[in-house]
Amino acid sequence: MESKTIDFERGWDHVYKGIKQLRRILEGLPEPLFTSGEYVMLYSTVYNMCARNPPHNYSQQLYDKYREVLEEYITSTLSPSLRGKRDEFLLRELVKIWVNHKVMVRWLSRFFNYLDRYFVDYRSLPALNEVGMTCFTDLVYREVQTNIKDAAIVLIGKEREGDRIDCSLLKNVLDIFVAVGMGSMERYEDDFEADMLRDTGAYYSRKASSWIEEDSCPEYMLKCEECLKKERDRVFHYLRSSSEVKLIEKVQHELLVTYIDRLLEKEHSGCRALLRDDKADDLSRMYRLYCKIPRGLDPVADIFKQHVTAEGTALVQAIGAASNAPGVQEHVLLRKIIELHCKYMAYVTDCFQNHNLFCNALKDAFKVFCNNTGTDSSSAELLATFCDDILKKGGSEKLSDEAIEETLENAVKLLAYINDRDLFAEFYRKKLARRLLFDRSANDDHERSVLSKLKQQCGEQFTSKMEGMVTDITLSRENHAAFEDYLRSNSAAHPGIDLTVTILTTGFWPSYKPCNLNLPTEMIKCVEVFKGFYETKTKHKKLTWIYSLGTCNLSGMFDQKTIELVVSTHQAAVLMLFNTSDRLSYSEIMDQLNSTHEDLVRLLHSLSCAKYKILSKQPDTKTISRSDYFEFNSKFTNKLRRIKIPLPPVDEKKKIVEDVDKDRRYAIDAAIVRVMKTRKVLGYQQLVSECVEQLSQTFKPDIKAIKKQIEDLITREFLERDEENPNTFKYLA
């Protein structure tokens, strides 16, 4: 490159020729393209005019000329072609001239490139392509921007109505809006997007207002889904991705938010109806549509909760009103509740994607009716009875192992909804004891599996005692083997009767009334022998005998034949009395046995007034009175060789409830102390709510009970009221 100064006129002349050539190319005239040589020449000319010391430095002039050229090009060639054009034609023409403009700017910038490298920075001036953009914006864009916007929006509107439009045209037009922003999205947003959104809103508002009248809820929802999909496609095809969020929000607002109440509450097809008619697909759609909208799911979850509550309550009432035998209807009730639970759990998982709102709605609904059985028995008791039924031999259902596991699993799940969990534990424990002691448990594995499910659900403390009970039975069996060995080696000690003793660890088992029954001598010997054996094993433990839980096999030597009688130990004690006396009065039996009246009446009834009359009673009435006389009924016979004489158990319900109440008082007491110890000073309301929180795993405490305990603690000087504010309590260390 020769370093020579160049005259401005001459230099400009050269460049201008190149520009004219460029224009002819752009016009489509047959003009050869620039060779690289020609390009270099043009570049150098510019270079020579700029890389000089003044006064031969023509940078400023060239910079100005650059702008002049462009402006001239635009006003003479580009703008005129736009005039008079409208709508789609305008758009097409605009895109065309935009393309031309871009080419012009690109080539010019290459010619004038040297300016861009030094002059522009040096003088902090806009770069060449910026200048190009500004020219276009000022001379073209500003004039047509409103018309362009309107035309574009009209096209979009047409597409919404189902017409096919030229997507790439729209895309190009929108590119212009973006380019004009020169790095910011302001022009696109202010000059196009804002009105586009407004128009969208108006469009969907119109549509929604007619659809909501004519369509059913599922139909409407389908349309919504389609519209949303189409709008997303629109973004993909020509709108900018930054518009997506605003666009979708707009559409959702008009279609879903504005009409949410009318939609959900539609009488024959709204949310309630869908739930009633099990329309899972529609409900899934409803979830999909509303889950993205803030608080959109709240009303849906609410309706769901109301529906489930209503169904559950109706169920409970229907069963309550039915006149089946008490045990049966309660069993049926629980079965049906379990079914209901499974059904709606499926909804929560499948349709509602396990969303928190719906899980809670289900929980709240079940809590409402699960605690209100409408019968004498609390739901805690019913559930325990239900489990007992399934776990015991000869229970009311003949189910496969898997079915049993599944039912038990569902039953345990229901426990989460019952307030009086501690009451359930007590009933369950009592029934478990009977199953274990009277060998009524159908299957050890099931027993253990239920316990582990309960442990998972309610914590280790809940099941620790019950597990202890099961272990005791296992240990007892081992112990029995040792006892048999002992008897074999001490034949003199043998009581002459086969004896099995089950040892229960006191803390695990329910508390039993101790009894001071006078046993027949044969049995006394058994007790002594076992005591002897036990003392060889351990001297630290004390044995307390509970005869009420034992069973005895007697041989009844009746006239016709000998029949083996399977009776309770108490019943056996009564019968053995007749070995020494033929006839006994009630009071004589009472004296000899040392029983209570309550127990004795039950015992004698089971032996003389029930199905098998082992004793004959004078007078032969249906109930036991204290003036009755009893004799061994030698005439008794039965086709079986072995019969079981049942002794109906005492109703322990009241005692269980009392025991649980007592435990609750201790629990509340402990909870209050725990809370106050940490907080030192606390207001009444807060104290109550923290206690309720602490105890919620086990039971729902009565507010009055908490109040009573607080007062008790004040009397016992653990707490005091604050002098200034009697609603606040202080912990006394």
Place this chain on the structure above:
Amino acid sequence: MHKLGKSHRDKVQQFMTITGASEKIALQALKASDWNLEGAFDFFYSQPHKSYTDTTHLEELYNRYKDPYTDMILADGITLLCNDLQVDPQDIVMLVVSWHMKASTMCEYTKEEFFTGLQALGIDSLEKFLERISFMRSELKDEQKFREIYNFAFAWAKEKGQKSLALDTAIGMWQLLFAEKQWPLVDHWCQFLEARHNKAISRDTWSQLLEFARTVDPALSNYDAEGAWPYLIDEFVEYLNENGIIQNGQF
């Protein structure tokens, strides 16, 4: 004295009669309390004034009432004292006396309690005692003092070694105390307790009842069911509502 107006002179006279103080002291006290008689009494009694009571006279007085076999004043002695004072032994002013004495239990005064109380009141003779009666009655009108006396009454009326107050004694005390400080619901309260509760009264219930009587209006319009009132009081409110005694906030 001549420079004072008639009402002020009367007050000085009254003050001297009741407290037994000199004119100079009376003027001082009344001026300090801006001629408010009540305030003047407070002022006077908050001053240390042991010098005003003669210990020998107190001994004499004490010996008149003390039991022959124990160094205490027992029921007989108290009856005699009441006679001398011309008040009924059930009169509530005796409670105020006991309060001043910080007596630990009713129907007996230790020597120390007797001395403490009388010295605090500036009494060393029967005449002075008699004079003080009206003052002590007036103390019951003071809200703060009434509360102290009321709360004192619980510990005083209950049996030694017990934590709670027997129901009959409590009812008796309440009727006495609420005759002084009018509470419209006192009879209903006592009936309710006899019908439904039948157990001793805890200290907490006792003290909270006064708050209840003080702050909750008889029509129960400002009763907060969620509040920290003792459960017995909650039950009382239920009782009133159930039996139609309070209907829709009417009483």
